[in-house]
Amino acid sequence: MTKFNALNIRTDILQNIRSLGFEEMMPIQEMAIPLALKGRDIIGQAKTGTGKTLAFAIPITEKIRTEASFVQALVLTPTRELAIQVATEFEKIGGRRIRVALIYGGASINAQIDRLRRGVHIAVGTPGRIIDHMDRGTLRLNKTETVVLDEADRMLDMGFIKDMGQILENTPKNRQTMLFSATMPKEVRLLAGKYMLDPEFISASRDEDELTVEDVQQYFVRVDRKKKMDAFFKVVKQEQPSKALVFCKTKRWVEMFYDILRRRKFSVARIHGDLSQAAREKAIGKLRQGTVTYLVCTDVVARGIDIPDISHVFNYDIPDEPLSYVHRIGRTARVGKQGTAISFITPDQLRDLWLIESKAHTKIHEWKMTGK
Incomplete structure (x- = not known):
């Protein structure tokens, strides 16, 4: 170069x-x-x-x-x-x-x-x-x-x-x-x-329909819906992210998840479309400056926001579209750095996972508690 x-x-x-x-x-x-x-x-x-x-x-x-x-x-x-x-x-x-x-x-x-x-x-x-x-x-x-x-x-x-x-x-x-x-x-x-x-x-891209993201280690956690929250806490305990995004599908879930993490003494902020612009900027600033470790969010930050040194992206809810998945996990591994993306998949979502793998030309490995 x-x-x-x-x-x-x-x-x-x-x-x-x-x-x-x-x-x-x-x-x-x-x-x-x-x-x-x-x-x-x-x-x-x-x-x-x-x-x-x-x-x-x-x-x-x-x-x-x-x-x-x-x-x-x-x-x-x-x-x-x-x-x-x-x-x-x-x-x-x-x-x-x-x-x-x-x-x-x-x-x-x-x-x-x-x-x-x-x-x-x-x-x-x-x-x-x-x-x-x-x-x-x-x-x-x-x-x-x-x-x-x-x-x-x-x-x-x-x-x-x-x-x-x-x-x-x-x-x-x-x-x-x-x-x-x-x-x-x-x-x-x-x-x-x-x-x-x-x-x-x-x-600087591949063919238009090839969506893969390089330098991101991609995993999924197979889990029953009722045990999803417990699985999340087990994963983050093992992974110990330095700076992480947690994606949820709805604003309501962002608020609920944010409250749960705060009660568990996690260093956390949240962002979604109903928050004021000042509140959104403040939350992004906290993660960028490292004053919080986790930012719980909807897809409002899935594209275009450059927060340095994000080590992990967690898809608590996987997106409906493969392109949205790529934009989400693209928040980590910025400008040639390594990153990890972990998605929580219920049995009825396995078809969605296979579609993402097919469209994004990637392999998402199953995450194991005993190691990867």
Whole structure:
């Protein structure tokens, strides 16, 4: 792999990258950054955890003119959590010289307006709130030079395809556009064809229908439904995770499981869609900083959230779709590290397990109390 210092970028950016512990580029970065620095439009196919955020954040930061106070780059993300993550990466590699506005629903719009009025270089946010600011006249994109569509396939799934088009229509036609997506459904390809100029296609993924996650040791625990809770406590006692996600199917189960773990003196937080944005950010922050060991959650964090050093993912309830399984276990083994995923399977769910194995081209081994 090529080292970051081979890039012709600012010394302070290189120093900030090194301070994050990165020396060598990941494949998607090695392919994307030189093209982006040249101003090329890029379609990047990369699964989660491949380092794609830095693939666009580094060239954008390099090209920012700090003396100019208009929005030079816009990054669209499907969720608030991913927007926060992306904005944080910009701030880490750009330092104090870069001003970033974080724009998403569920947060104070007046605070966002104030931030925009003070002048920012980069805006990162979700499509709905971005359009809200455009309609109010508080976000002007008529001079924007670069637009990034991050996780475009998920924005499609969430119904943002028209919003993405509307936003692109309000930016200069000679802008640079970068689109990153784990998969390339027809609608995403049509969007790229309409709004991108001779894009370069790069891929750090396998074939579109191959969903496997490398570097994750995958196991299942065969258990009767009534003994599932006891099995969970036996497994975590043996595994001793340093930082873990516990996935449940419903918000109600997240709350119940969270209460049970707290009563047993576990260091735990929880997150689901009914919690306020502030509460969700606080819970994610606790796990990221290591002040709790377990985060009980629904699929709201199954994609797009990058929490370093998660050692284990526990599927207390397995998901209905193989792709959801891949996104869940992809929270561990980030950027080449090892991780463990353990799913609790009742006898009537064995067919679901076999389907996941087939679609994800993987083998999920049975977990044994006496060892693996």
